[in-house]
Amino acid sequence: MKAIIQQNLSEPTSLTWSDAPTPVPGDGEVLVRIVAAGVNRADTLQAKGHYPPPTGTTDIIGLEAAGVIEDAHGACRPDGTPWADGEKVGVLLSGGGYAEYVAVPSGQLVPMPKGYSFVETASVVEVACTVWSNLMMTAELTAGDTLLIHGGGGGVGLFAIQVAKALGARVAVTAGSAEKLEVCRSYGADILINYREEDFAAVLKAEGGADVILDIIGAKYLDKNVSALAKDGHLVIIGMQGGVKGELNIGALLAKRGSISATGLRYRDRADKARIVAATVEHVWPMLESGQVTHHIDRVVPVADAAAAHAALLAGEITGKVVLQVTED
Amino acid sequence: MKAIIQQNLSEPTSLTWSDAPTPVPGDGEVLVRIVAAGVNRADTLQAKGHYPPPTGTTDIIGLEAAGVIEDAHGACRPDGTPWADGEKVGVLLSGGGYAEYVAVPSGQLVPMPKGYSFVETASVVEVACTVWSNLMMTAELTAGDTLLIHGGGGGVGLFAIQVAKALGARVAVTAGSAEKLEVCRSYGADILINYREEDFAAVLKAEGGADVILDIIGAKYLDKNVSALAKDGHLVIIGMQGGVKGELNIGALLAKRGSISATGLRYRDRADKARIVAATVEHVWPMLESGQVTHHIDRVVPVADAAAAHAALLAGEITGKVVLQVTED
Structure with missing residues (x-):
């Protein structure tokens, strides 16, 4: 062949x-x-x-x-x-x-x-299995939850927006251009964050925090992701585009009773x-x-x-x- | 009064x-x-x-x-x-x-x-609620799992050993003296680790890894705890006697599809x-x-x-x- x-x-x-x-x-x-x-x-x-x-x-x-x-x-x-x-x-x-x-x-x-x-x-196939296994089987996303998706304009991101909306969640996304954010909006994203212009953690804090975060960045976002979590929030890391090792503030995580999972298929x-x-x-x-x-x-x-x-x-x-x-x- | x-x-x-x-x-x-x-x-x-x-x-x-x-x-x-x-x-x-x-x-x-x-x-009262909420409601400890308990000789530790054994888990403990480890053994602990003399991560690796870790140390043990986890393992941090901020190797966590939760009552x-x-x-x-x-x-x-x-x-x-x-x- x-x-x-x-x-x-x-x-x-x-x-x-x-x-x-x-x-x-x-x-x-x-x-x-x-x-x-x-x-x-x-x-x-x-x-x-x-x-x-x-x-x-x-x-x-x-x-x-x-x-x-x-x-x-x-x-x-x-x-x-x-x-x-x-x-x-x-x-x-x-x-x-x-x-x-x-x-x-x-x-x-x-x-x-x-x-x-x-x-x-x-x-x-891959994005559907990734999104379902992480949002539902790992993070148990629930109707009414706020989900933050990093890389909202990517293959996983656009799919995750739609599945989360179908499940009744509120969806925040980050992306690096107005064009990508507009596509995210067209698929149902509620909160659009251009990471080049805004601090996503500050936006999420003002919105009450993220019950679930689907992250493809890893180390670079670790600290901000923890501060963006809501009480009992769950950060699910599926990619490490921003590096492998980062400082974890366990005290901040504990104050929120937060969880971090790192997964792959x-x-x-x-x-x-x-x-x-x-x-x-x-x-x-x-x-x-x-x-x-x-x-x-x-x-x-x-x-x-x-x-x-x-x-x-x-x-x-x-x-x-x-x-x-x-x-x- | x-x-x-x-x-x-x-x-x-x-x-x-x-x-x-x-x-x-x-x-x-x-x-x-x-x-x-x-x-x-x-x-x-x-x-x-x-x-x-x-x-x-x-x-x-x-x-x-x-x-x-x-x-x-x-x-x-x-x-x-x-x-x-x-x-x-x-x-x-x-x-x-x-x-x-x-x-x-x-x-x-x-x-x-x-x-x-x-x-x-x-x-x-407090240890029972702490142990049950963390081992079962957070980590979903299952019969046949290996549980690592840090501070096995403490109030939470001795209680956790017994509950985990009652649930059919295999229990490893760390403690700082032979006397405390002997008490852990008398309550059912299977693997006894004197942290002053042995590397707990190496012991757990040789035993196939920990499916669940109940940790009271925090930052100081973070890296070793991740390396002690089994595939799909869950580190539950309930204390920070060893500090609040530590480096997390997300790559190592992802390779195990591991989770970290930090909780309190x-x-x-x-x-x-x-x-x-x-x-x-x-x-x-x-x-x-x-x-x-x-x-x-x-x-x-x-x-x-x-x-x-x-x-x-x-x-x-x-x-x-x-x-x-x-x-x-």
Whole structure:
């Protein structure tokens, strides 16, 4: 098959569409022919050597895709009914999405949301699982809560805004431009904060504090995030764009009885991923199919241009998602 | 009435048994005549000026006591039946325990465990609520989990060991002497760590990591606590004897999908305290009454010697609890 291969591990842009061995599905795995693959910031980290795949996972980049089952390999859905060759699916991956074929544990297959194309499906799998697992399974966001989302204009951010609004929360977002904030507003964000111009912690304090914060910045925002929390608030860190180590004011956290969780999907075991995927399909797919929550695709580029897609994401050009077209359906 | 009054706020040992106005129960409050009052490390902090009472709470020190209802003031139990004058009770307090009388919200009254004296009841109210709320309501400790308790020989520590064992957990403790560790062992602790001689993080790593850590140290242990966590582990900080601000390695926390919560009872509102007290009576009182969990009283001293009790606690002399005798029953 063809896949994106990084020619030089010390050169993150050396991504070429090259020959690679077609994967062979192992026990409990399904072989999927990929039509479209979503791009995530984590993929750019992997290209830089900062986010190695879990042991036993392919080196090929790519955490989500959509395509057609090539070999169902006897796999069944959570309800016990078998997956069939030729079915259209989305896949949550530990790696391998930038390719013509991927072998994926059956618990990480999802149906395409009704009305969704391959490109659209590939753009929502990872963000939907990330948003649902963090907002609901980790932070237990509740109707009436105030949620602060950093990077509101990103793929996770725009999706989180919509899911949180569907759940009855009030949503504050940070972003670095008026254009991104306007997109956030159009998806339902209530409180818009340009982090270049305003102190988000001061804004949130004036608004009564954030019951939940979904953070992609890490160290740089740690202290301000703690001060932005409401009583019994929960800071959930899913990215570290602003560094790995930061000073924690435990006294300030204790005064609020606050919690901090740092989570990710990629290194979870199969059972845990299957549990998250099943909950996401159960709760989020109906929101997608009713239109209550929608995808936001900034652009679709040919998979051979993966390096350009990464560059655009890192340059802050992307609102929502960029998707790689692997084949023409 | 008489109460312990701090004569000089800059002198933590200036605690004298002096005249004070008898409290008047407000709406939803009960007046209790105190027979015995438990001493907590937080009381020594308050005497040092580091732990002010919540707004509207008496300046008199003391977070737990036992005694007799002097004026039930129309208050009812959670099941709707009325409290009666003359009933023997324990009380969880925001302050005011070192005194002859205290006014307490009715949701913070507990029955005396069957077979328990006033002194014994006064020694368990705060630790029972602390242990139950943190291990179960915050960290959701599960049978088979490994729990690490710092300060295993303290009042909270010895109680937490027993509750965790009753719940089917494996318990590791740290303490600063062989004598304290032996007491921990006698209450069921499985892994004994003398922090003066061993690196607790290394011990826990070799044991597969801690699913839950109950910590009273704070900043000084933050980094080691994160490295002692198991995957999906939860660090619960309830004290800051080792400082308020510490560097958090978010990357290490994220690699484990770990959580950190910092909590306390004192500043919770009445409804929250009532919820915790009710859950503690429901789940922990049967353990006390069956003998599965027991108190550990190091010594009982006359209330007028409160300063000496604080000094003994701060000197590390106390294993388990020290209780102040206010009246002779």
